[in-house]
Amino acid sequence: MSPDTKTRIIEATVATIKSEGITGTSARAIARHGDFNQALIFYHFGSIEELLRATMEHTSSARIELYRSRLEGVETLADLAAVAGDLHKEDREQGNMTLLTQLMAGAANDEVRAAHLMTTFEPWIGFVRETLDRLIATTPFGGMFDMDDIAFSISALFVGVELMSDLDPERSRDTVYDTMQLLAGAFQAVIGEPGQDTASRERQEIPVE
Amino acid sequence: MSPDTKTRIIEATVATIKSEGITGTSARAIARHGDFNQALIFYHFGSIEELLRATMEHTSSARIELYRSRLEGVETLADLAAVAGDLHKEDREQGNMTLLTQLMAGAANDEVRAAHLMTTFEPWIGFVRETLDRLIATTPFGGMFDMDDIAFSISALFVGVELMSDLDPERSRDTVYDTMQLLAGAFQAVIGEPGQDTASRERQEIPVE
DNA sequence: GTCTATAGTCGGATAGAC
DNA sequence: GTCTATCCGACTATAGAC
Secondary structure, eight states: OOOOOOHHHHHHHHHHHHOOGGGGOOOHHHHHTTTSSSSHHHHSSSSSSHHHHHHHHHHHHHHHHHHHHHHOOOOOOHHHHHHHHHHHHHHTTHHHHHHHHHHHHHHHOOOOHHHHHHHHHHHHHHHHHHIIIIITTTGGGGGGSSSHHHHHHHHHHHHHHHHHHHHHSSSSOOOHHHHHHHHHHHHHHHOTTTSOOTTTBBOOOOOOO | OOOOOHHHHHHHHHHHHHHHGGGGGGGHHHHHHHTHHHHHHHHHSSHHHHHHHHHHHHHHHHHHHHHHHHHTEEEEESHHHHHHHHHHHHHHTTTTTHHHHHHHHTTTTHHHHHHHHHHHHHHHHHHHHHHHIIIIIGGGGGGGGGHHHHHHHHHHHHHHHHHHHHOOTOOOHHHHHHHHHHHHHHHHHHHHOTTSTTBBBBBOOOOOH
């Protein structure tokens, strides 16, 4: 019945952060959520610190694969905005974004934790970058902007929207993604779709990496 | 020598959140930072909760006026990005953005605190909106997008960039704002500058509210 | 591997001297 | 208005029974 105990503890940790926030996440609170004894945490992880690190890795690696599989077929900026909006909505409903922002805030004044969290987040940014490369970098506009900065900014935008939405849950943020989709479509119209001629650019192959 | 005691306590609270994070902010830690007795907090504010609320208001109202005075002269999107980048850089260096994100994260699972923080943040979003109104809403593009959503997204972008920058302080984020400035300039070129004719829009008065 | 019990620290908050 | 002293609950972590 009980799967791996370490996994059970990590899942209880996730549930605790989602419902109590990082400031309310203690060994006792986690044990209450998972219905096991508090001392188990220290037997399996040694410290709360180590448990939080393990929790970061567990949740991050689980999500990145889903994102990758869903976004690899995307071919226009409007599609990107639409799929990203859908994924983000799922994550919101499951509390995954709250989990992330709470872990981030809790790591801000702790260098070791921050470095660890950034490492788990890096593939995410790199992956937004890859998607952008497919859609923009092959156009003449690709050379105009630093794609790393844009990928970083887009990732930050999602994080920021979530953090602020958590503060104001009554105002639905679905329209924000609709608006972003409109904007992306307008932008796409200006730069032209990949694989389709426009007045201002030459036809190019889209590199498959 | 000592100004208002309440102010001293609030300033010690700000210093504590900046250096210890929201999870490390306790009555005792605040008292250490401000070099006064812990009991003073409860005499003047009644509870930590109330002190945090007062701190939110204090810091928010102080900054919004500065932002307003600096941004009211802005007339193009590129200028907007430039001035916003400068202001944001100042805030970063003073730790004000860390303060904000930490307060946000700490308020996420506390409805009363969240509502309070959102209230102090609302003028900020409204004010980004006013700036956008001056720059975009008077063009034909104004009708295409929900300006509230865009103002919300821009505010969220800054918050998100900061939260992520806090995790990765070594990678300088100055280039992010340079890139945003470039993007804004390109966008401006497409929609045309306010007060200047373009092929696709009629001349309009910019309403002064 | 999981539990109870407990040590030791730190938290919010109050009473009361000055 | 500011301090000392203190209550009491919650915390991390460990020792040791089972």
